[in-house]
Amino acid sequence: MSFVRPEVARLIQRWREPIAALLAAALGLWIASRPGGPVLPAAGWALVAIAAVFLPVAIRRARFTATGDGPGVVTLTEGRVTYMGPYDGGTVSLDEIRSLGIGGRRGERRWLLREGAERLEIPVDALGAEVLFDAFSRLPGLNSARLIEALEASEPASRILWQRPDARALTPPDPRSTS
Numbered sequence: 001m002s003f004v005r006p007e008v009a010r011l012i013q014r015w016r017e018p019i020a021a022l023l024a025a026a027l028g029l030w031i032a033s034r035p036g037g038p039v040l041p042a043a044g045w046a047l048v049a050i051a052a053v054f055l056p057v058a059i060r061r062a063r064f065t066a067t068g069d070g071p072g073v074v075t076l077t078e079g080r081v082t083y084m085g086p087y088d089g090g091t092v093s094l095d096e097i098r099s100l101g102i103g104g105r106r107g108e109r110r111w112l113l114r115e116g117a118e119r120l121e122i123p124v125d126a127l128g129a130e131v132l133f134d135a136f137s138r139l140p141g142l143n144s145a146r147l148i149e150a151l152e153a154s155e156p157a158s159r160i161l162w163q164r165p166d167a168r169a170l171t172p173p174d175p176r177s178t179s
Helices: 006-014 016-033 039-064 131-137 144-152
Strands: 073-077 080-084 089-093 099-105 108-115 118-123 159-163
Touching: 006 016, 016 039, 039 144, 073 131, 080 118, 089 108, 089 118, 131 144, 144 159
Parallel strands: none
Antiparallel strands: 073 080, 080 089, 099 108, 099 159, 108 118
């Protein structure tokens, strides 16, 4: 028997990293305010600084976290993103991805990954899709704020969020993946 409602437990689970960063900052402030010579306050302020560095990243990750209610499972192993869905799936290498987009089809939002002529569509709420934030952050020049903004946008239009600089010469654009 749990004393916490399931929806509250899911909310705490989703925001656990920002909560931990805030608790670390509060602990650092408490340590910094204690008397005890110059070392203890310096250690407290160092803890506050470290928490301040990690807090924005933790908030972005929490906003990106998927519910896991969508179809399929996403895994990330040694630089390869694998999606296994009920009707389709595939694997792409992060080093070979040519473009990353987001789109909607039948009320379902999907990440659109293109590797050469291959295209992999991953539901944004698939089980394990939260690993994609770290995976996508490895792509050179990708703006994570733009990624989260596209994820939270309400318009169903497909659009490309990132494209490898040399990808234009290698593959023609897909007319379905532009707005």
